[in-house]
Amino acid sequence: MMDHIQILSYLPFYPLLSFLLLVAFGQRLSWLMATVLSVGAMALSALSSAYLLQVAMVSPDTVINAQLWQWFKLGDESINFALRLDSLSMVMISVVSGVGFLIHAYAAAYMKGDDNFSRFMAYMNLFIVAMLLLVLADNLVLLYLGWEGVGLCSFLLIGFWYQNPANAMAAKKAFIVTRVGDTFLAIGLFLLFRETGSLTINDITALASSNYLLENDMAFWICLLLVGGAVGKSAQLPLQTWLPDAMAGPTPVSALIHAATMVTAGVYLIARMQGLFMLTSEVMTIVAWVGALTLLLAGLAALGQSDIKRVLAYSTMSQIGYMMLALGAGAFSAGVMHLMTHAFFKALLFLTAGSIILALHHQQNMFKMGGLLKKLPLISVLFIIGIAALIAFPGTSGFVSKEAILAELYSSATAGPMFWWMGVIGALITSIYSFRMLFITFFGEYRGDDAVHPVTDKLQLIPLIILAVLALAGGLLTLDLSALFPAMPTTSGDPAWLHTVAIATPLIGIVIAYFVYFPKPGRAIADPDESVDASNTSFNLYSFLQRGLGFDTLYNTLLVKPFLFISKLNKNDIIDQLVHGIRWNVQTWHEVFKASQNGQLRWYGAMLGVGVALLIAIVLVTSGGVNTGGGAL
Template sequence: MILALLPFYPLISAMALLTLGKRLPWFLASVLSVTSVLASAISTAILMSQLAIQEQGAIQVTLWSWFSLYGNGEVPVNVAFNFDALSAVMCAVVSGVGFLIHLYAAAYMKTDDNFHRFMAFMNLFIVAMLILVLADNLVLLYLGWEGVGLCSFLLIGFWYQSKENVAAARKAFIVTRIGDTSMAIGLFWLFNSLGSLNIESVNQLAIQTWQTGDNTVFWIALLLLGGAVGKSAQLPLHTWLPDAMAGPTPVSALIHAATMVTAGVYLIARLHDVFILAPEVMTIVAMIGALTLLLAGIAALFQYDIKRVLAYSTMSQIGYMMLALGAGAWSAGIFHLMTHAFFKALLFLTAGSIIWALHHEQNIYRMGGMFKRLPVESILLTIGLVCLIALPGTSGFFSKEAIIAELWSSPTAGPVFWWAAIIGAFITSIYSCRLFFLVCLGTARNTVNLEPTMHIAFKVALFTLAMLSLIGSWFYADLTPWFSAEITKTTNDPAWLHVIAIVTPFIGLLFSWFYFSGFRQGDKQQISQSGKNLNEKTFYLFCHRGLGIDRLYQVLLVTPYIRLSQLNRKDIIDGAVMLLAWYTHLFKEVWQSSQNGHLRWYASAFALGFVLLTAGWLL
């Protein structure tokens, strides 16, 4: 019963908020939306305790029969939930971190005229995400998958009065639809090949039906990877995520940092037996992760919007998760998913507090001196950045090291990917220090009177996330026994690998200390020149704009499509159809004119017809 109700608490709240709207006062609307997610978080904790003491590997419940498909016999599709070790971790992240972000959002969006609609959309997102991670079949999973995409669209464009927000929402919707289409084709092919939609059965049947390296499983895994790449903002379908920062900060924290963007990671982990049978695709997963890790890290170095820095950082960290999955280190990838949700939510929400205090200023070149002006927020931001850099003792250190340790000896990854992860860690240290120096140190470059930020809801959410960011690794549960197979084999890696992995972030810190000395000391001339370079110098501008990938898509895809649309503005296909309609109309007019009611006309027409028939017969 507890499992059956898990997604329904926020669903009921969302329906109530959408129905009653502004008739509910702010306090009641806040309590309704926040406590509904808290109820899901408490239910998840109860289910996790039950899962730990029972012998079965999962708790399952079927709510009702949905419909049936017919392939190799009748295949029922039920609305049914499956709560196992993997979905337990995901539910804990979605409902636990989601509760803290909802609490923060209730205060952050208090003065918005459409507060009720915003909280309803946030609740609906939690519903869709819980359905996605609890679904016991692929159809229900896809329903949740599309649900989170819809909620992302609604929340990115929540402030629809701005053209920028509308364009960002539309871009996110279109780009992720490309991946979703790939995923849908893969699911159809999977059902056609195996005749089942139940996720557990699909994993078992895949091992029984295919051999490692079969052509069919290769293409199915590749198509499913397309869906994961789109939803998790990995190359080449990553361009929507930085623009999605146009939405309210709680949206960025919940959807585009902690939960929705990890859906692709969850999909690959959930269907791990299918991917294990396609080692070439596993290598592609690792390759995509490594490239995204490096390119997004470089792009983060040249951003001046604090939220876009964190957005590129999110893409980079999900690249680490993809690297783990590509290496077959499933447990390490999910571990980093969990810890990343803690410290990245903390970073986004703390950034939101700073933006709030500075009257919605997001340009880091116009900040500075926050340690003096906003000491609490600066300390919290520092904690988040320390975890992002993965300094020893933090949750980010343990999860990132768990990934790096698996790469060198993996048959689907190897030394090249290990070095990519090390370089990525070095870049992470640099852009994190750059952000810290520009925001927290030096002198204030924005002298506006600060808005008060330490609302009680802010305090509870931020301090809890800060604690989880530091000690989140204590909650690590090794999921390796849950996965039926691990690609990575335990070997005796050279000791120097671990030394380099631990030392690299410190090298990045040392490099940043000297390279960004002007930022650290508050040198206004150097800071001003750096900001000017981003607007004027070609290389800086190229990196600032995401290494030109958006421009490439504009030239190769968007511009040709627009020109084709302009050429076809009168719609050639529709014109051909209308031409047929014109001929039909002409034929009707001719025959209608022949029916004039004149007897002599009818007699003449009869005679002419008789002559023509006779001539035709004689010829």
């Protein structure tokens, strides 16, 4: 029987083996064989995680280390390919492998008719491999390998249907924007190694606890660079613009990126390096500001979307903002808890949205839907459960985690009352845009042009039902993270009314959404993109929200256009001229020597004579020079 170390060691290699087999033999495999390989590998990883979770629940302080091999050396520091499992990485692998397994099973049904099904499932498996390495790495070099791996896989999956130029552009955008954050992270790791001489996470945490980096300002700058990496991967301000466009990928990809893997990587990084971040309260406050502003701006942008997947995309951005806000306030356990519950209900929402899109012949515009509660009752109920958890309705997993975050904001030394109010206002906006989506999509009369196909595929429905149960009861799945995340200092006690206001706020949002968006007799539900006059002020506001509050336009004006202008202006710069000069030199001598090879014997004889004459002349000149310099003969 395998021990804990062996089970941990094999965990990322099941999907890796599946990836290699699918890439090597994918064209020869039937849908069933490819499904068994890809989903079966995920099942093995999920079962391994479930076993390790039982071990962690019995003894929360358990740490399992698995050193597979020595990777390379950096000076005196050995960088090992080694995995480390503690309570934080236990939460992460449970989410990645558990929710990832359900998404893979759903994806097998969703993508069944695609000509490149095996390639798609191979990319999905590779995505899980990269994420498992990221969260299990015992050093920051291996973490960075997984970090770049999920970036590569996101590019491959978002642009999976690359035949459509818009999909290819969305993939490139995601890759380029996240590379900006990755560059910040890489610089931060270089500085961290220079200051500590180590990139092993345990060693850095120990040095941080001894205040080793407080002798200068390096802790501030290192943490700020790590935040730069986190905001890119987790789509937070100011590097959030890639996430809505990532909806170009197949819907299971959206669920995988938004729920279980990529966007949680930045949250995990900050939580994992919390010992370092606690050395500098200024950066903690910056993280809180990033999270608070992102959750508000993303919530407002969600109010202006007509595409059901883009609403959920901005919702993801907003919920990751809550996690960042929690981390900045020192509520690490609450932030990680929300990461887990968010994976449950957001995967549920994306996958049910995928079933709706399939049932409506790939229609994604909510204003072309309506009345789906009657036409798709089971899918509608499952979607409503996801919405309830999203708005933190009492009794759901989202309520448990979001209330835990809000409960620690008001008296946090690095956050405070202002951030609590921002979190509450964000909860109000979340409730309004969520029920806007719900009322427009599921109530009133059906406004589509095509017949609605019922969803009967069990491979689609079973994962949705399991996720719905987790969205309701997932808040009961808790691990003791107190050993990893010591309590942060607080400023004062909380007023008694905070909890009541936090609970009532989402309910107020439901009432507002009902009066504004609920379909009523005599009120037409028209697509604002088509029905509102461009000169109308409200349309301008709606268009502003729909464009994500103009960040793409701003970046295009300030960064993209000037860069393209300089590139065109400087396309013949000195470096290019040097390269072209080398080409000209080689090409010229090639033509000269080629002209001398004409096959005529007289020409060759003449050239030989000229060569001999030149050689004699050189010898005479050289000899004369020597005699002249050396005196008389």
